[in-house]
Amino acid sequence: MKRRLLVKTRNVKNFVDLMNNLIDKSSEVPKMGLVYGDPGLGKTKTAIWWAGINDAVYVRAQNKMTSHGILEKVVEELGEAPSKKSTDLMKQCIAHLRLNPQIIIIDEVDYLIGQSKTIETLRDLHDLTGAPVVLIGMQEAKTKLGKFRHLYDRISEIVEFKPFSKEDMETIVDELSEIKITDEAKDIFFERTNRFRQTIKGISTLENLAKTNGLNKIDVKQVKGLKIEQ
Ligand SMILES: Nc1ncnc2c1ncn2[C@@H]1O[C@H](COP(=O)(O)OP(=O)(O)OP(=O)(O)O)[C@@H](O)[C@H]1O
Numbered sequence: 364m365k366r367r368l369l370v371k372t373r374n375v376k377n378f379v380d381l382m383n384n385l386i387d388k389s390s391e392v393p394k395m396g397l398v399y400g401d402p403g404l405g406k407t408k409t410a411i412w413w414a415g416i417n418d419a420v421y422v423r424a425q426n427k428m429t430s431h432g433i434l435e436k437v438v439e440e441l442g443e444a445p446s447k448k449s450t451d452l453m454k455q456c457i458a459h460l461r462l463n464p465q466i467i468i469i470d471e472v473d474y475l476i477g478q479s480k481t482i483e484t485l486r487d488l489h490d491l492t493g494a495p496v497v498l499i500g501m502q503e504a505k506t507k508l509g510k511f512r513h514l515y516d517r518i519s520e521i522v523e524f525k526p527f528s529k530e531d532m533e534t535i536v537d538e539l540s541e542i543k544i545t546d547e548a549k550d551i552f553f554e555r556t557n558r559f560r561q562t563i564k565g566i567s568t569l570e571n572l573a574k575t576n577g578l579n580k581i582d583v584k585q586v587k588g589l590k591i592e593q
C-alpha cells in the first residue's frame with residue numbers, strides 16, 4: 364500500500380476551491396465559509412492538511428465549550444499566551460490577525476451552535492479581525508446555523524462533503540494500491556464499499572492475498588472472496 368497523506372477526491376477539490384474563493388474575495392464581502400457533511404467523509408483530515416500547508420489556524424471545538432473557551436484556543440493557536448478576560452482575548456485576536464492575516468478554521472462547530480453567545484463570538488472574530496473564518500460541522504450544522512441570520516448572512520461559500528463517487532473510488536484505489544486491480548474487479552469492489560477505512564483495509568487485504576499467492580493482479584475472484592466489515 365502506498366502511503367499518501369491525502370487523496371485528492373472531489374470533496375478535497377471542493378474544499379480547496381472554497382478556500383481559494385474566500386481568499387480571493389474583496390474586502391467588502393463577508394468571508395465566512397461552511398463545510399458540512401456526514402461523519403467519516405474526510406472533513407477533518409482535509410482541513411488539517413490544508414491548514415498545514417497554508418499556515419491557517421485550525422481549532423477543534425469541544426462539548427460544552429464556551430465563547431471564552433473557543434477564543435482561548437484560537438489565541439493559543441496564534442502562538443500567544445491567552446489573557447484571562449474574554450474581551451482581552453478578542454483584542455489579542457484582533458491585534459495578531461490584523462498584523463499577520465491567517466484563515467481560521469473551526470472544526471466540530473456543532474458544539475458551539477445552540478448558545479447565541481458563541482455564535483456572536485464567531486461573528487465578532489470574523490468582523491473585527493478581517494480574517495476569513497471557516498466553520499466545519501455535521502450534516503445538521505447548516506440548518507442549525509441558518510437560524511442565526513446575522514451569522515448565516517456572512518457565509519459566502521458553502522461546501523457539502525458527499526459520499527465518494529465511483530470516480531473518487533478510482534482515484535483512491537489508483538493512488539493507494541501497489542498492485543493492479545482489473546476494471547471488472549474494481550466495479551465489484553466499489554459496489555461493496557464506499558467508506559474510506561473499509562476501502563483502505565480492503566486494498567491492504569487484497570495486496571497481501573496477491574503476495575501470498577504470487578498474483579500480479581487482482582481480479583474478480585479475489586474481490587468476491589473479500590470480507591468487508593460493515
Ligand atoms: N481524501 C482522503 N484522503 C485520505 N484519507 C481520507 C480521505 N478522506 C477520508 N479519509 C480518511 O477517512 C477517515 C475519516 O476522516 P475524517 O475524520 O476527516 O472525517 P470527518 O468528515 O471529519 O468525520 P466527522 O464528521 O466524524 O468528524 C480518516 O481516517 C481519514 O484518514
Ligand SMILES: [Mg+2]
Nearest residue numbers: 406407408470
Ligand atoms: Mg471531523
